[in-house]
Amino acid sequence: MQLTVPQLDFWAIAPVLAMTLTGCAVLVADLFAPPRRGHTFLALISLIGLAITAALSLAIWDYNQPAAFAGTVAADNFGQFFNLLFVLIVAVTVLLSHEQLERDEFHPGEYYTLLLFSAAGMMLMAGAGDLIMVFLGLELLSISLYILAGFSRRRLESEEASIKYLLLGSFATGFLLYGIALVYGSTGSTNLGCVAQALGNRSQFASAACPTALGASAGVPAMLLAGIGLLIVGLGFKAAVAPFHLWTPDVYEGSPTAVTAYMSVAAKAAAFAAILRVFLIAFPSLVSDWSGMLAVIAIMTMVVGNTVAIAQQNIKRLLAYSSIAHAGYILVAVVAATSLGVQSVLFYTLAYTLMNLGAFAVVILLGRRGEENVMLADYAGIGYRQPFLGLAMTVFMLSLAGIPPTAGFFGKFYIFSAAMQAGQYGLAVLGILASVISVYYYLRVIYLMYMVEPSRDLGAPAPAPWATAAAGIAVVGVVLLGLFPQVILDWTLASIGFMG
C-alpha cells in the first residue's frame, strides 16, 4: 500500500467551512452572550455567518472542481446552487424561530449551532463526490435534526418525535450503508465518478485513481442492483417518499414548529440533491433500471400524500402529508432524468422551500406557547381578524396547490413538462390528477380562514417582527418566482453542468 496525500483545495469546501465555523462561533459566543438578549445576539451572528457562506458560494460559482479532495468533494455549480438554497433556508428558519425560541424558552446557543451544523451536513451531501461523503453529510444532518426534533423538552410529543425519528432514521441508515457497501463491492469504488467509469461511462467526477472497469460483457451484477435498491430506501427515507414516509407526519407534528419548517424543506432538498448526484452521476447508464422503480414510488407517494392529507385536522400534520406529496412530484422530475428534469427539480425545490417555509411561518405566528392553535379549526375566521396573515397563508396555499401565477404553479409546470418531454405521459397525467386532488385540502384552509366563523377567541398575538419578516420574504419570493420564473430557470440551467 502506498499513501499519497491528496491535493487540498480549500476553496472547494469554503462554504461548508464557513457554515461549520459559524456554528462553532455561535457555540462559543453563547458563553459570552448577554443573558437577556441572548438569542438576538446569537441570531445575528448566525445571519452574518450565513451571509459569509453565501458570499463564498457565489465567489466559487463557476469554479468547477468536480473532483476536489481526491474526488470526495464536487465543487460545481450544482453544489453552489444548493449551498445558496441551504443558506436561504437556514436564514429564513433563524428568522422564524426567533419568537418561538423566546416563547417556548429554548436554549438558543444549542439551537442555532445545531441548525448550522445540520446545514453543513446538507451542503456536504449536495456537494458529495463520493458515497462516503453522502453518508457523512446525511449523518451530520440527521443527528442534528434528531436533537432539534426533541427540542421542546416539556412536551411529550416533542420527545416522541425525537425518539421515533432517531429509531427509524438509524434503521434507514442501516439500509443506506448496506446499499453503499454493495455498490462498493460490485464496482470497487465509492467515488461516484469511478462507479460510473466502472459501469463504462466516462465521468469528470472520477478521482485520479479509479479501479479498472468491469468487463463490459459482465452485464449488471445483481449485487449492484440490490445496492441501488437499498440506496433508494435510505435516501427515500430522508426525502420522505412512500412507503418510507411513515415517520414524517408524527415527527412533523411533534417537533417544535420552527424545526418542522426547517426539516420539511431542508432535509428534503438535501435528500433530492444527493439522489440526483448519486443516480445521475454514478448510474446514468442504468437509467432504465431505476427509473421504473422510482416512477412507481413517485405514484405511491403522490397518492398517499394527497389522499391522507384530506383527512387531517392538525395543520402541521396536513403540511406533513402535503410535503410527502411534494416529494412525489419532485420524484416525477427525477424519473424524467433529462436536463429539463434536473432543472425542474432545482426550481421546484426553491419554490417549495419558499411556500412551505412561508406556510409554517404563518403557523408559528398564529401559534402560542407550547404548540397551541395548530388545529385547522383554529384557522376559522383568521382571514378577517388577521387580514395580512390570512392573505399570506392564502398565497402559500394557492402556491402549494399549484394555482397560477405562483411559484408552485411553475414548479409543477416544469416538472410535468419535463415528464412529458421524456415520454412519461402516464406519470405526468397521474401527477396532474394528484395535484388537482390536492387543491381540495389546500383550499379547505382558505375556506376556513374566510368562510367560517371562529369558534373561539385566540387572543391577541404577541408582536413577532422576526417571524413576520420570514413570512414576508416567503410571500415576496413566491410571487416573484411566479412572475419571473425565467430568472431562476436560467440559473438552474447554469447549475446543471454535470448533465453534460
Add this chain to the structure above:
Amino acid sequence: MVPLEHILVFSAIMFAIGAYGVMARRNAVLVFMAVELMLNAVAINLVAFAARVDPQRFSGLVFTIFVITVAAAELGLGLAIVLRVYRMRTSVNVDEIDALRW
C-alpha cells in the same frame, strides 16, 4: 482463505437479525442494539470488500472507521433521548410511545 461469498452471507444474516431485532424488540435500548448489529454487519461487508475487491486503496477501511464513529455518535444520542423518555414516561417500551398517529 475464506471465500468472499461466505463473508457476504454471514453479514447478510447478521443484518437480517438486526432488522428483525428492530421489529421484534419493545425495549428502546434493545432496539438501538439491534440497529448497531445492522451497522456492524455492514462494516464487516465493507472490510471484506476492501480486502478482496479494492486491495490497492483504503476506501472500505476508511469508511468502516467512519461507520463505527457515526454509529457511536448515534447510539450516544439515542441513549440520551431514551433517558429523557424514561424520565417523562417511566418506561422505554416503544409500543407505548404512540401519542402521535394518524
Add this chain to the structure above:
Amino acid sequence: MATVAAGAVLGAFVVAALAVTEYLSGDTAEPFRQHLYPWIAWDIGGRTTLIAAAGLLLDPLACVMVLVITGVGFLIHLYSAGYMGHDAGFGRFFTYLNLFTFSMLLLVLADNFLLMFVGWELVGLCSYLLIGFWFERPSAASAGKKAFVVNRVGDWGMLVALFLIWSTYGTFQFFGQRTGALASAGVLDDPGRILTDGSVALAIALLLFVGATGKSAQVPLYVWLPDAMEGPTPVSALIHAATMVTAGVYMIARTHSLFLLAPESLVVIGTIGALTAVFAATIGLVQTDIKRVLAYSTVSQLGYMFLALGSGAFAAGIFHLMTHAFFKALLFLGAGSVIHALNDEQDLRRMGGLWRYLPVTGLTFIIGWLAIIGLPPFAGFFSKDLILAKTFERGLEEPWYFVLYGIGLLTVALTAFYMSRLVFLAFFGQYRGAMTAPGITPTQAAMAPEHEPAAAVPAGLSMGHNPITPSAASAPSAHDTHRSDGHDVRDAPGHGGRTGRPHESPPSMLIPLVVLALLSMVGGWVGIPAFISDAVTGGHATGTPFEQFLAPSVGGQEGAAATAGHALDVTTEWILTGASVGMAGLGVLVAAMLYLAGVPNPSSLAGALRGPYTWLLNKWYVDELYQALIAHPGARLASFLAAFDLGVVDGMVNGVARLARGTGGVLRQLQSGYVRGYAVTMLIGAFCVLAYWAFRT
C-alpha cells in the same frame, strides 16, 4: 367603497373603448400585441424559444369580450351598490367582484395559453368565493364546494391539454413573434405545423373541450351552475350568466384552429351543446325558483353557443355570447330587483301581477324576455337565428347536423315556454305573495304546518291558480338573504318593506336595467343577416357585419371553405327564420293558454302528466345518479374515518370527496403510531424494491 369599485370598472371600460377604437382605426388583420417580458423562454437545441410571454393581445375577438366584460361589468357593479347596500360584507363583495373583473380581462386578453390559464383559474377562485359569499348558510358553502370540485374535473382536462400543446408545439404563444431575439412560431399561426398524428390533435381538442364543459356548465358537468345561484344575484348575473361561464366558448373560439384540425371534435362539441340546450330547457320548464329557472336557461343558452361552435360557426357563437350577456344580465338583475322588492322572496308561486308594483323592472324584464325567446327585432333573435341557420347549413354536408338543428328548434319552443311561464307567473295575474310580516323567511313560511303537505300536488305547473303550494320535491331554493340586520328593518324611504307590499328598487339598480334593456333591443342589430341587409341595400354581403368584424380572429377563411358551395339561398333562410320565430310563438302561446287563460287547467294537466313532471322536477335525477354511482361505494370506504364535519356537501362533490377521503382513511391505518409497525412497513418496502428487479428480469 362602491364608488371606487364601480369607478375602477368604468375606468376600465373607458380605457377598453379607447383601445378598441385605436385598434380598429388601424389594420385589424393582425392582432395588436404588447409583450412586457418573456415569461418563460427555454433553450431548446441551442436556440432560445419563447414558450410564453407576459403579454397581452387585442384582436376583434378580444375587443368584443373586453367591451362586454367591462361594459356589462360596470352596470352590474353599479347595480350591486344598491343591491348589496345593506350587507355587512359590502367591502368584501366588491373586492371579490373587482378581482373577478381583473381575472376575466386577463383571461380574454392573454396572448398565450399559460396566461389565459392564469385568468381561467383566478375567475374560478372568485366564482368559488362569491358563490359561498353568504357562508353562514350551509347550502351556500356547499354550492361553492360543488362548483369547485366539478371545475377541478374541467381543469384537469385543461391542464393535460396544455401540456400536450406544449410538448407538441413547443410553445404556448397563440401567435408567433417574427422579430426580436426570441423569434418563434405560435400555436395558432399554423396549428398543423408539427402535428403529424391526428390522434394528438383530437386529444388536444377534446381535452380543451373538457375544460370548457367544466367552466361553461355543459353536460355532464353542468350540475354546479344551478347551485351557484346561492351567490348574491349580481354575482349570478355577472359571473354565472354574462361572463365567466362563457369563458369556455371564448376559449374554443380563440383556439378554433386546433379544433378544425380534428373535425370529429366539432361534432362532439355540437352534439354536447345541443343536448345541453334541450336538457336544461326541459328542467327549466318546471322550476319554481325564479333564479333557478334563469340558471337552467343559462345552461341551455350556453348549449346554443356550443352548438354554434360545433357547427364551425365560431362568430355566431361569440355573437350569441354577446347578446346573451345583455339579456341574461338584464333578466338576472331584473330578478334581483324582484327579489329585493319582495324582501328576498324567490318563489314564483308567491309572485304575480308585479308589473303594477314594479313598472320599470317589469318593462325591462319583458324586453329581456322578448330578447331571449328570439322575437325580432330583439337581440336574441339575430344570434339564435344565425346559430340555427349555420347548423342547418352544416347539415347539408353532414346530415347529423340536421338532427342537431331539430333539437335546437325544439329548444326554441321550450325556451319560449318556460320564459313566458316565468314572466306570466311573476308579472301578470294577481299578486299571490302573502302580506306577511317581515322576518319570516320564505322557507319558514313554506314549512309552516297550515300549508299543504309537500309533493302531493305537482306544484310548478299548477301555479296560475293554486296559490302557494310548497313542494319539497323541488330543489332547495337559493334565497338571497342579506347578511346584516336586513334592509327590511333599516328601511330606506320609499321601501314598502314593513307592510310586505312590493316596492320598486332604487335608481342605482334601475339604471343598469334600462341600459341593458336598450342593449337587448338593439344589440343584435350588428348581426343583421346578410339576406335581410341585402334585400334592403341590394348589396351582396358575405355574412353578417358581426361575422365580418370577427373574421380576422375566428377565421372567415376556414369557416367559409367548410361551407363553400353550400351557402343557403334566400328562400331557405326566410323559411328557417320563419320556423324559429314560429316555434317561439308556439311556446309563448302555450304558456299564455296555461298561465294566463288557464285552459286547460295547469294542475289537472300536471296531474295527467305526473310521471314526466316528477321526472323533470327532479332534474332528471342526475344528482341522484352521481350520488349512486360515486358516493355510495365511497361512503362505505369512508366509514373507516372518525366522524368529522366538512360541512354539508351534496351529490357528486360528496362522492368525490368521500372517495378520496376514504382512500386516505384506509391508507391512514398504516399510520398507527407504533415505531415497530413503521419499521415493518419500511422493510416490506425495501423487499418490494429488491423484488422489483428480481421479477423484472
